[in-house]
Amino acid sequence: DAMVIQNPRYQVTQFGKPVTLSCSQTLNHNVMYWYQQKSSQAPKLLFHYYDKDFNNEADTPDNFQSRRPNTSFCFLDIRSPGLGDAAMYLCATSNPGTSGFTYEQYFGPGTRLTVT
Amino acid sequence: SQELEQSPQSLIVQEGKNLTINCTSSKTLYGLYWYKQKYGEGLIFLMMLQKGGEEKSHEKITAKLDEKKQQSSLHITASQPSHAGIYLCGATQGAQKLVFGQGTRLTINP
Numbered sequence: 001d002a003m004v005i006q007n008p009r010y011q012v013t014q015f016g017k018p019v020t021l022s023c024s025q026t027l028n029h030n031v032m033y034w035y036q037q038k039s040s041q042a043p044k045l046l047f048h049y050y051d052k053d054f055n056n057e058a059d060t061p062d063n064f065q066s067r068r069p070n071t072s073f074c075f076l077d078i079r080s081p082g083l084g085d086a087a088m089y090l091c092a093t094s095n096p097g098t099s100g101f102t103y104e105q106y107f108g109p110g111t112r113l114t115v116t
Numbered sequence: 117s118q119e120l121e122q123s124p125q126s127l128i129v130q131e132g133k134n135l136t137i138n139c140t141s142s143k144t145l146y147g148l149y150w151y152k153q154k155y156g157e158g159l160i161f162l163m164m165l166q167k168g169g170e171e172k173s174h175e176k177i178t179a180k181l182d183e184k185k186q187q188s189s190l191h192i193t194a195s196q197p198s199h200a201g202i203y204l205c206g207a208t209q210g211a212q213k214l215v216f217g218q219g220t221r222l223t224i225n226p
Contacts, residue, residue: 004158031212042204042216043159050212090158096212104149105206105214107158 003027004108006091012114013081021076021111023091032074033105034066035090043090049074050096078113086115118143118209120217128223129195137190137220139205145185147208153219154201162190162203192222200224 004025013019023032031050035043047056049068063085065077078085089112092105119142129135139148147166151159163172165181165188172179176193192199202221206214 006158040219040221042218045213045215048212055212088156092159094212104161104164105159106161107151109158110156112156 004091004093004106006089006108006111008111009109010112010114012116013078014116015083016080019078019081019113021078021089021091021113023074023076023108024072025091025093025106025108026072027093027095027106028071029093029095029106030071031094031096032068033092033094034064034074034076035092036085037088037090037110039087046076081113081115083115086113088112118207118215120205120207120215122203122205122217122220124220125218126221126223128225131196131224131226132194135192135195135222137203137222139188139190139217141186141207143186145181145188145207148179148181148188149206149208149214150179150188150190151204151206151216152201153204159204195222195224197224197226 007022033048034046037043046060047066063079068074088110090110091108094105121140123138149164150162153159163179168183168185170181178191181188202219204219205217209215
């Protein structure tokens with residue numbers, strides 16, 4: 001089945017130690033997103049790629065970076081995790097098609113990050 | 117920027133009862149999405165509404181977008197334990213982006 005896969009599902013890192021979260025998709029979608037979701041809060045968009053074009057949200061801290069080496073993979077790098085970065089990180093994809101409008105986004109299961 | 121407010125924030129209902137969750141937008145909705153999230157997991161797409169007055173159903177879940185396109189409701193008929201989870205509404209904000217409400221936590225008591 002076509003899907004969005006996130007690895008690992010649970011990640012523990014130390015304060016200040018760089019960490020990378022991985023997302024892959026078999027849907028061949030143009031757009032890939034990274035969201036941060038803290039407990040009992042709405043998912044907050046960090047950035048997204050439309051093909052190779054990177055779009056950063058204005059309030060995303062510089063500590064968060066992303067890479068998309070090809071259509072299938074997208075990575076979230078946290079350069080120096082702080083305690084406040086502990087959260088669920090959700091990857092999503094969509095395929096706006098020729099119209100460019102947002103169609104439904106397909107989410108992975110998420111990676112829960114703990115910072116010790 | 118657009119803001120979505122969901123009500124109620126949490127809901128506990130007896131199995132078999134009907135329930136409604138509301139999503140109100142600060143701006144006109146050009147695309148309204150309903151998702152369901154189980155604890156500790158990703159979001160599952162339920163339905164998308166675009167036109168004023170539009171209504172869609174899937175199994176026992178019905179979603180409506182009002183004529184003025186600033187409010188949507190999600191109605192569950194004869195609730196079951198499988199309906200338990202967090203329901204989030206999302207709205208199109210610019211191209212390729214969604215903004216989400218804070219979610220409604222639904223608990224179904226047997």
